[in-house]
Amino acid sequence: MPSLIDIRRRIRSVKNTQQITKAMKMVSAAKLRRAQDRVIAARPFGKMLRQMLAEVAAAAAGNVEAGQNELLARRPERRLLLVLVTSDKGLAGAFNSNLIKAAQRFLIEHPEAEVTMELIGRKGRDFFRKRRARISGDHTNLSAKPSYADTAAIARKAMEMYRHAEIDAVYLIFNEFKSVVAQNLIVTRVLPAEVPQQAEARDFIFEQPPAEMLNQLIPRYVETEFYRALLESTAAEHAARMTAMDAATSNAADMIEKLTLYMNRVRQASITKEIIEVVSGAAAAE
Numbered sequence: 001m002p003s004l005i006d007i008r009r010r011i012r013s014v015k016n017t018q019q020i021t022k023a024m025k026m027v028s029a030a031k032l033r034r035a036q037d038r039v040i041a042a043r044p045f046g047k048m049l050r051q052m053l054a055e056v057a058a059a060a061a062g063n064v065e066a067g068q069n070e071l072l073a074r075r076p077e078r079r080l081l082l083v084l085v086t087s088d089k090g091l092a093g094a095f096n097s098n099l100i101k102a103a104q105r106f107l108i109e110h111p112e113a114e115v116t117m118e119l120i121g122r123k124g125r126d127f128f129r130k131r132r133a134r135i136s137g138d139h140t141n142l143s144a145k146p147s148y149a150d151t152a153a154i155a156r157k158a159m160e161m162y163r164h165a166e167i168d169a170v171y172l173i174f175n176e177f178k179s180v181v182a183q184n185l186i187v188t189r190v191l192p193a194e195v196p197q198q199a200e201a202r203d204f205i206f207e208q209p210p211a212e213m214l215n216q217l218i219p220r221y222v223e224t225e226f227y228r229a230l231l232e233s234t235a236a237e238h239a240a241r242m243t244a245m246d247a248a249t250s251n252a253a254d255m256i257e258k259l260t261l262y263m264n265r266v267r268q269a270s271i272t273k274e275i276i277e278v279v280s281g282a283a284a285a286e
Helices: 004-059 095-109 122-130 148-163 210-285
Strands: 079-085 114-120 135-139 169-179 182-191
Touching: 004 169, 004 210, 079 095, 079 122, 079 148, 079 210, 095 114, 095 122, 095 169, 095 182, 095 210, 114 122, 114 148, 122 135, 135 148, 148 182, 148 210, 169 210, 182 210
Parallel strands: 079 114, 079 169, 114 135
Antiparallel strands: 169 182
16 A cells, blocks of 8 residues: 555646646647638638639640640559658647558558658658658658748649659648547548539630640649648647647546545545554553
């Protein structure tokens, strides 16, 4: 049976941990608000860009040059680039483990393909570097301050590899922010570019030929998809960490309550034992 000093030390340790988890929850809540605002502001832009791409693609449907765009070329998927977006820090519940499991499942589902990984986030980088995966590059500290320029550079690298036929497809794995308590695990193909289909071309007046506009819009569309993935992942990470720290704080409170009850029982047993010894000694003296 542990002594009262050991139990008090354990209670003090749990209280210190509870203060840390509570502070981390508050920090994540503040960061989540800003990240959520960025995601909500970026979603309409992405939606309008996809709609514009569909309009231009419908207008350029009969143009031969539009069909010769290198980013639209489809090839047998023998060499793949998998872009995995994880976080740089832990203590976010199953946020990173679900992403890593999805990446491992992707590798199992494509046994005949040569998969190269582009890793965004320290957790995914550390995991797959230890397992000697084929890595073309890794990027850290992007989620702290998501920047379009940083993600656009990664997207341009992927597009250059695709144009030079070094890879046959580009897949993106990330967590999409749904709510504070839920995220959607997304596995999507970015290249070859999927041009949204428009039912029929509407009567627009284009200053440039639609084929030229399509060639300019597709790279911007791919860059936007990479940037949106980082924004969604950042918001989902803060939401997952806030939920995990809230659960840890509640668990710490429950543990403190149980330890306090146990400490009182041990102290009461010690007092009862001392009283019995005193009474027994007095009875023996008589």
